[in-house]
Amino acid sequence: MIIGTVVTKNNLAQAKVLAQSIKRFNPDVRFVVSLLERYTDQDHTEYPFFDKVVLASKTWQGNFDQVIFKYSAREASCFAKALLIDYIFTHYPNEQQVLYLDHGMEVLAPLRDLRSRLEQCSVLLTPQHLYTGAESHDVGNGAYHSGLIAVSRTTSGLGFVQWWIKRLERYSFMENDRAPQTPVEPKWLDLVPGLFEGVEVLKHPGYNVASGNYDEREITQAGYSHFRANGETLYIKHFDRIGEQERNANDPEYAKQHPALATLIKQYTARLDGFGWDRSYSAPWSYQFYNSGEPINSSIRLIYRNNLFLEQKYPDPYKLSNEFFEWGIFGEEPPAVMAEPEPSLDQSAIRPSLVRQRRKKPQSRSMIKREKKVRLHNRNKHSRMASTATVKLLHARARRSGASKKIISRSYTVSHKHARPFGNLTALYRGSVKSR
């Protein structure tokens, strides 16, 4: 079996912890990392537990830059994981089983159970929730978690990978609030049991234990490094939203209620810090910038991915710039930026005869009236502001006398149909409190 993961530079520490945990329990398993950056460096390639580090752009024959331009780092890693599974199948022809794990996961036991399950089927999907109770979330966001997926080398398994790549090439979005018809990325997996032969659902509480399903998995500690979920061995734990979880684990009240979970999280974060996660997690993503070094606006990303015309016309968007797209949406070439003429020092060079003076247009009667109205309105506005203290006082008095809030606001709203100087103030003082 080969395990693969996709990682950006800022999450490399998590991938290292994952690699370590895999090799600890499964020394015979190979671990392949797809690095979603433009360049590798020695720190990544020479880490002993990474058997192979490949740049994500090398795992696909298509126009990688163009697809990546449309996605944020998280969405792009969703796309790259389908590519990685395909890459492993083509480059390791003797491997029968490929398991993809998100970089935020940790393996906590030998994966014999998973292997024997995968021998029986082609695609192994992991549900977000095993029991009823969270359906209203899952029905919109997909029943399966795409961060833990296992595929075996069968016709339908290989077919599934090809099908998935095609879908994620265009629709690998994380949130569907921008346009209600676009599906979120894990939702595609809902179609898989209908479309492919030999799809199994991994109904075991020990896989993909994440912050989303803590309420249905009870984690207990059975030995020094042996944990159980709902009484069964905990195989793979997902540490998503690690910052929030770390805060929880350090809270003594939380640690008292969930001792095993707090221990797990503390162990994990200690390992992460050992790999310098606290220094590296803010490292920028290299696909976030144009070739010129300008950062890509997220609004530009949306313009590009929702516009097939732009995709066809500009297949290499990284060569362009934010400004280009702001003009480019109209289907025009951006206006050439003209160099401003040097301001001439000689003032006499400007011939006054060329500047045509325009006479002011005489004001019409309606304009005069409107101006007057505006002036009066502005004056009243000042008086209204001045009288807020008075209004508050009157409101308080009225409330004490038992009038409802609605009636008070109605009786003290002064209309300005016939605005007079100081009209507002006098009206307020004169206006009697209308009680019910």
Place this chain on the structure above:
Amino acid sequence: MIVCTTATLARLSHVLELSQSVRTYHPEAKFVLGLIEDWVPETVAHSPWLDRVILMKDIGIPDFRAFIFKLSASQAHQAVKSSFIAYLLSYETHADTVIYLDHTMKLYGPLREAVEALERHSIVLTPRLCEPNYTSSYDRELQFLHAGTFNGGFIGARRNEGAHQFLFWWADKLNRDQWLDLVPVLFDSVVVRHPGYHAACWNLFEQSRQFGSVETDRAVLAGGPLLCVNFRDEKNEFEASLSSLTEQQAEFARKLQQQYNTAIQGHESNGFNRETVWSYDFYYNGERIVQAAREAYSERDNMPFLADPYACSNKHILGVVHEHKKEMNN
């Protein structure tokens, strides 16, 4: 085995066509009709094609009149089906398995795969699409991501705890198809991916569902014999869907549809009229319920003073809602 369907009197011609095909291919099965009407006409109750007719008001849906008031006739077919299957599993104890089919279905062969699968699993589902499409034209798939992977027109259930849990859970979701996406995760279910199952206008374009030949009540597809077809055509999408087929395939599909339509017209000429009014479409005073009143009533779920909404009128219900809105605004 029991084969069941739900329908109103207006759709009875479709039910008879289905029951005749069930008789042909599953003579051992009992055909039960769940009738969504207030009463059973004599001709229906004693029809030789229906083994049993059960009125939906008798199967123990709580607060039935308030429930059915919120639904139009086409929604009602959907909304009662899981309660109906659960009723059959509980009370018709002579059979262990129930297969629900939409009344727009027709069998063209025995459902062996589904019956075999029901021996080992609690629930049988059929997908809308049964083969992957490797090109980048995925409009259909995008559409089904929202509508649901599985079609609720074909549900098999076995009498056990799991099936009961599923049926109550699904009834709670008003039997909407998109919730079936979660069934492979939450319940013990099996997906029958045979291309002959549940062929319909939305999946005839698939490679394995290309017609080899079409004869009277028999057809062969590229992936095997045709077993059951859903002729649902509420929004007249059948003719539009033929445009994605080749000329010859469209001709075959049209032939199949025409055979079905002719049979339906035959039943209609025997007196089962599609114009028959729905008994739950009227107040007691004879006034027809307008859609706005249904919506208003289902929006305001807590109308305790309207225990039986059929005793009111459109004016009354819309007036109550209007007043309530006015109250809220003040």
